[in-house]
């Protein structure tokens with residue numbers, strides 16, 4: 001009867017999908033320790049569903065930030081000011 005006591009080679013355990021999803025915000029905010037980030041990256045590199053979720057999560061955050069900046073107006077890729085400036089320049093080229 002020999003039990004495994006004191007493993008000399010602790011295998012780095014990859015986080016489960018659930019853990020990845022739970023700490024996704026920390027991962028994206030860069031608040032995870034280097035070691036955990038690597039474990040996350042390793043999991044994401046071989047898990048399609050988490051990668052897909054991460055992409056969705058990222059775009060959701062981008063939308064939320066954009067709408068937070070413009071107070072409820074739908075998120076646009078370009079600020080109105082810039083679009084107007086470009087349109088004005090196109091319509092009335094300065095000579």
Ligand SMILES: [Zn+2]
Pocket residue numbers: 016017018020043047048049050
């Ligand atoms: Zn996963």
